Amino acid sequence: MDIIEPAVSDYLLEHCTPADDVLRDLAAETRDAFPDAAGMQISHDEGELLTMLVRLTGARLAVEVGVFTGYSSVCVARGLPKDGRLIACDVSEEFTNVARRYWARAGVDDLIELNLGPALETLRALDRDPVVDFAFVDADKISYPKYYDELVPRLRPGGLMVIDNVLRAGRVLHPEGEWDVAVSDLNDRIVTDDRVESVMLPVRDGVTLVRKR
Numbered sequence: 651m652d653i654i655e656p657a658v659s660d661y662l663l664e665h666c667t668p669a670d671d672v673l674r675d676l677a678a679e680t681r682d683a684f685p686d687a688a689g690m691q692i693s694h695d696e697g698e699l700l701t702m703l704v705r706l707t708g709a710r711l712a713v714e715v716g717v718f719t720g721y722s723s724v725c726v727a728r729g730l731p732k733d734g735r736l737i738a739c740d741v742s743e744e745f746t747n748v749a750r751r752y753w754a755r756a757g758v759d760d761l762i763e764l765n766l767g768p769a770l771e772t773l774r775a776l777d778r779d780p781v782v783d784f785a786f787v788d789a790d791k792i793s794y795p796k797y798y799d800e801l802v803p804r805l806r807p808g809g810l811m812v813i814d815n816v817l818r819a820g821r822v823l824h825p826e827g828e829w830d831v832a833v834s835d836l837n838d839r840i841v842t843d844d845r846v847e848s849v850m851l852p853v854r855d856g857v858t859l860v861r862k863r
Contacts, residue, residue: 653817653852666698673697673721676752680719683748690718692788692814693854697725700786700812703859704729707810709783712736713776715769715797716789720749726786727758736762737776739769739789769793773800780806780862788814791829795836798860802845805862811846817856 654662669677673694681688692700704712704726710733712726717740727736736758740746746764753759765772769789776782782804787797794813801811816822816837818830825834840848840860850858 653854653856662695663693666695669694669697672752672756673724675755676719676721676724676748679748680721684719684745687718687745690788692722692725696814696854696857697721699853699857700725701729703810703812704784707784707808709810710734711782712784712786713773713782713801713804714738715773715785715787715801716740717749717764718742718745718788720746720752722786722788723749723762724752724756724758726784727753727761728756730758730761732761734761737772738762738764739767739772740764741767741769770796770800773797773804776800776804778803780804780809782806783809785809785811786814787811791815791818792832794832795839798836798840802843802860802862807862809862811860811862813858813860815855816850816858817852819855822856 680691700722714723714726714736717723717738723738743766753762783806785801816833818833821830822834822837825831846860846862848858848860
C-alpha cells in the first residue's frame, strides 16, 4: 500500500537533509546482502525524523527495540549528546555485525550498548524508574503490546516513544493475521491510555508518536 504517490515520496526524500556516505553505504550493503529482508530498513526521511525528535526531546538515554543492520541506530545515536546512551535490542548477530561496523564508521559506537537476546528480557531488566527519554520500536509486531507495556512505565514525563509500522500496509483496517491484530489492538489501546498523549502520522508504513504525560 502506497500512502502517497511514488513521485511525492521521491520529492519528500529530495527535500530533507540528505544521507551522508555512511547511511548511503549502509542502505546499499543491506540491499545487497539481505535482499529478502531489506524492506525492514527504515527510509531515510524516517531516519532524519528520528534524529530530529531525539534532539528536540533533549534525550540522553534512548532505547531501540529492533536494530536490523543499524540504520535507525545511527540516526537515533546522532541525535544524542556526547554523553548519551542508546540501549539497542536485537536477536540477530548476523544483522547486528553489519550494524556494528557502521556505528563505528559513524562515530557513534561508543554511545551504543547492544543487547543480543529477546528484547523483553532486556527491557524487563531495566530499572523501572522513569528515566528513558526516547524509545524507538520496530521489531516483531506480535510483541508490540508487550514492548509498550514495559516501556511506558520507564519513560520519563515528557519522554517520547516512536512506534513504526502502525498501519501494516493498511491491514490494520481489517486485521486478520496475528501481527496485524497485535498492532491494531495496540493502536486502539494507545488512544485510551491516559498515561500518554499520541499522534499517528502517515509516514511510510505509519508512525505513532507517544508522549508520556
